[in-house]
Amino acid sequence: MDKPKGFGFPRSPEVASAPVDGEALPEPETLGEDAELDLSADEAAARVEETLTALDSELIGLASVKRRVREIASLLQVDRARHQFGLTASRPTLHMSFTGGPGTGKTTVALRMATILHALGYIRAPRVHTVTRDDLVGQFIGHTAPKTKEAIARAAGGVLFIDEAYYLFRPENERDYGQEVIEILLTEMENERGDLVVIFAGYPDRMATFFSANPGLSSRVPHHIEFDDFTHEELVQIADLMVASENFRFDEQAREVFSEYLTLRMQRPRFSNARSVRNAIERCRLRQARRLVGLHRPLGKQDLVTLTAEDVYGSSLFAENQS
Structure with missing residues (x-):
């Protein structure tokens, strides 16, 4: 029998770091003033719809998550269409926060989101590189920046998925190097908007504390998606x-x-x-x-x-x- 591809639980970092199949699409042609554009006939839109359909079949429940992913996909399709007509606007900020308990599908959705972003030309590769605090924070002075920049380099052109992101912030320890990671991320998220999408993930209450303690970070993350526990x-x-x-x-x-x-x-x-x-x-x-x-x-x-x-x-x- 055919095997369903997913069931709404996070994959391991090894799986999440693997590229998703898919060739890059060419830049869309510029359209004239009187032209009309059929979004449903666009090859990129077809790939997006295929991905959304796969997400529906992979994940049981999570209706609000699926709805929000479709909204983001629609925003990007319309932005792509506007670009084809030469209508200038600021590039959408795509950094995200996924909040929910373990096993609720956050990594699965991140993988599918990378496919959507790649199909529409917002990242170079449909790739998700998953990291935790241990992959970013060093053990001594001068160790954190190289580790963090290495992780960013590995995710460049794709999605950097930071699981249990709140562990980067430990206010009880003044000598903790997690704050250095946050400062580097803030810079990279602003400077590399066209080259890197960062998704922060973790439990809802801890993520709320994490963002409230880092207002600069919160202002750079416009998309917050909540993953409810399964019934x-x-x-x-x-x-x-x-x-x-x-x-x-x-x-x-x-x-x-x-x-x-x-x-x-x-x-x-x-x-x-x-x-x-x-x-x-x-x-x-x-x-x-x-x-x-x-x-x-x-x-x-x-x-x-x-x-x-x-x-x-x-x-x-x-x-x-x-x-």
């Missing part, structure tokens, strides 16, 4: 997609038990939305493998693809649940 129903749908993408399936009882497991897991600390769902499914696969090896009989295809309730909870917990 229980959405997480069950995400689980179904993940299982299908790996050529497995829940039997009827297993799906019911997995739904019950999610209800309990969502109430526990450090729940990470779709990331926790993926981890739970990985544990189901481990238990299934142990169960199948223990059968000591020939296995058929249905044995190999089916996840049972015992695989969800484990044999001892499942037996206790049935008693």
